[in-house]
Amino acid sequence: MMHGDLLITSMLERAENLFPEKQVISRTGEKVHRLTYREIGRRTRQLASKLQKSGLQKGQKAGTLAWNHHRHLELYFALPAVGAVVHTINIRLSPEHIVYIINHAEDELLFVDADILPLVEAVYEKLTTVKSVIVMTDDPLPETKIDSVYSYEEWIADGDAEFRFPEDIQETDPAGMCFTSATTGNPKGVVYTHRSTVLHSMSLSLADSAALSESDTLLPVVPMFHVNAWGLPYASTWMGATQVLPGPRFTPGLLAGMLQDEKVTVTAGVPTIWLALLKELDEGSYDVSSLRAVICGGSAAPAGMIRTFEEKYDVPFLHAYGMTETSPLVTVSRLKSHQQELTGDDRLAIRARQGLPVPGVEMKVRGSGGDVAWDDEEMGELLLRGPWIADSYYKDDRSEETFRNGWLHTGDVCTVDREGTIKIVDRTKDLIKSGGEWISSVDLENELMAHKDVFEASVVAVPDPQWQERPVACVVLHEDREENKEELLHHLEQRFAKWWLPDDVLFMEDIPKTSVGKFLKRELRDQVQQRYESKRG
Structure with a gap:
């Protein structure tokens, strides 16, 4: 068989050659750009040429602090094309963490959106390796205290649009870099x-995965700074799909309008995004019938939300699971052929699970006594390995805690049913141990969010002198709904044993979240503790 390196440049070249007139529709604030893959290819080659002229060496990193738009997409391809590494930086991290990851990665260049430039200015004196900042804007360069700063369009202007990508790149060379959104450390x-x-x-394009193809129009709501927008921009470019990049600070109304106007077929984001979209669809008048899949990841999707998408709006909902360490795709929840005849709650119960590992990924679920039984009852930690699963952290002595004996130890606790479908029941640190038995906070949360009055819910453990820990539910209600603790507990009684029921229901205006929209349970536990202490005081 012939040997050929698997290179990111080959994906862009395929789009240039086979789908030159397909579009990337990019919102950059007030302006919407409509660029063909031919134009994206030429601009990417200009950028790659300029990167090489600037002296960026093979293996060096360039950071991006940017929203979802065409310039960010060009960086996705141009930096790896010259052997450099595109380091997407989560703009929602704390300034201290942003400084840490830029310095730890040793970024040479920073590509920054104009509205994010003040964030960089505030910490610039603490950055030890950055030589230049390139601002991505449609407008004149904003005033800044940073000395070595350039306008993206002016900076790439003397680049060669016919630039030939270097031929000394190997498939094992580093191409991208992301940092986890740490809750501790x-x-x-x-x-x-x-x-x-x-x-x-390739895995994203398989029929039993996301099934991305040339006929799709993709709108990634998941940020391009979060695990490369789950890899969707790369796969979409390779397949020749139309891409709709929503740009900065969009609203649910703007998102619903773009889904309708651009006839989007696939969109992807975390559950909090879809809860807000459902509210917008309920209050407004939109046609989203073009959608063939809403991909949901980041945290477990409530069954009630899945039901609403599929039954009220006739939009298929695709539950998936992954993490930064897995690029991120690990599992997708689809019905097997013999399950297609199931109806109602039986179908929904399967669709609400995290699903089957995609081809290429191996899994084990390890309990205290070894591999767990596939009985959907015994719990264990999910272990993974595969060709897009990391085997270490970058220059970090914490690698040994997570990567052991050739497996990634995810820290996620799950069960496996007899079909091999996994269900994440909690993080190891968030499981509630009460009277020697485990309680899944995720199961309680999902059932609470199935109640018509509940917008969001998160369940945390509080210390208990008799039972060690007991669950407490924190609930955000829909507007104009009345607080009714007894009603919510009665709702849970229909599903769970009495000892699972939360000892209390606390009504809140908002639940703290991480930078990528997951519930921040460490901070929530502190808030609950403070609330109880203030009552005792």
Whole structure:
């Protein structure tokens, strides 16, 4: 067989050659750009040429602090094309964490959106390796205290639009880098290679996965700074799909309008995004019938939300699971052929699970006594390995805690049913141990969010002198709904044993979240503790 390196440049070249007139529709604030893959290819080659002229060396990193738009997409391809590493930086991290990851990655250049430039200015004196900042804007360069700063469009203007990508790049070379959104300690860096990115993109295009194809129009709501927008921009470019990039600070109304106007077929984001979209669809008048899949990841999706998408709006809902360390795709929840005849709650129960591992990923679920039984009852930690699964963190001595004996120990606790479908029941640190038995906070949360009055819910453990820990539910209600603790507990009684029921229901205006929209349970536990202490005081 012939040997050929699996390179990110080959994905862009395929789009240039086979789908030159397909579009990337990019919102950059007030302006919407409509660029063909031919134009994106030429601009990417200009950028790659300029990167090489600027002296960026193979293996060096360039950071991006940017929203979802065409310039960010160009960086996705141009930096790996010259052997450099595109380091997407989560703009929602704390300034201290942003400084840490830029310095730890040793970024040479920063590509920054104009509205994010003040964030960089505030910490710039603490950045030890950055030589230049390139601002991505449609407008004149904003005033700044940073000395070495350039306008993206002016900076790439003398680049060669016919630039030939270097031929000394290998598939094992680093191409991308993301850091985890740490809840404790500093974020941990994960490096992706050309090979891992290409294989991950192929997995997204499989029929039993996201099934991305040329006929799709993709709108990634998940940020391009979060695990490369789940790899979707790479796969979409390779397949020749139309891309709709929503740009900065969009609202649910803007999102619903773009889904309708651009006839989007696939969109992807976390549950909090879809809860807000459902509210917008309920209050407004939109046609989203073009959607063939809403992909949901980041945390478990409530069954009630899935039901609303599929039954009220006739939009198929695709539950998936992954993490920064896995590029991120691990599982997708689809019905097997013999399950297609199931109806109602039986179908929904399967669709609400995290699903089957996609081809290329191996899993084990390890309990205290070894591999767990596939009985959907015994719990264990999910272990993973595969060609797009990391084997260490970047220059971090915490690697040994997570990567052991050739497996990634995810820290996620799950069960497996007899079909091999996994269900994440909690993080190891968030399981509630009461009277020697485990309670899944995720199961309680999802059932609470199935109640018509509940907008969001999160369940945390509080210390208990008799039972060790007991669950407490924190609930955000829909507007104009009345607080009714007894009603919510009665709702849970229909599903769970009495000892699972929360000892209390606390009504809140908002539940703290991480930078990527997951419930921040460490902070929530502190808030609950403070509330109880203030009552005792």
